[in-house]
Amino acid sequence: MKMTDIARLLDCDVLCCEDQLGGHVYSACGSDMMSDVLAYVKNQAVLLTGLLNTQVIRTAEMMDMVCVVFVRNKMPSEEILRIAKESGIVVMSTKYRMYEACGILYANGLNRIEGDNRG
């Protein structure tokens, strides 16, 4: 799925790096614990989270993720967006809660890939 599809399905506000929305992603993970993302996530390209701080973007960058979706209408600070821009990470915000947001993406085919889908 393209990141534009994520934005559409979750009715997101896209907050930075809109120019990259055409990029394809094949899997996502949802977590509020960055420790767990660093320890268990394999090759997921999208991080859905209810946690709001700069380390979310840093964690995504370390994991080579390309998109962060903040759930429950969380609005990232200027600083978070600045770091995301520097790192070229697409940031979006959705009104859906974590469970719903993950469910919608899964039901629409994200993560339906062979192999390890842990996370």
Add this chain to the structure above:
Amino acid sequence: MGNESLYYRFDVDGENFTSAGEASVQTKRILRRVGFSPDIIKRVSIAMYEGEINMVIHACGGVVELFIEEDKIKIILTDHGPGIENIDLAMQEGYSTAPDNIRSLGFGAGMGLPNMKRYTDSMEIESKVGEGTKITMTVNV
């Protein structure tokens, strides 16, 4: 790269959770510029990032050094924090002394040190209670 080795040094501000990870971000860019494979870059930067976070949440900051050598990348993390009393215990998955306010920031699952070991080819911890901690990690290239 030739036979030359490259050296970089980063200060990690222990007062500032927001800026934690800057050394790892810089390192990631340096390694990309040198042209290492994505897998090597990811392993080095995750290991360094976990170490950097530990310095901020457990040790009031410190210094990160990066050595790019012909056959390996070496990271040395040095701090003058409280030290680690029982290293074997600290290395166990899930062991953490992080307070709840750290967990509410998304860290403190006790996976950092095990993760650093998992992503690197060697890891050595020297620590003295009351004096500080030095962690040396290498990734073969």
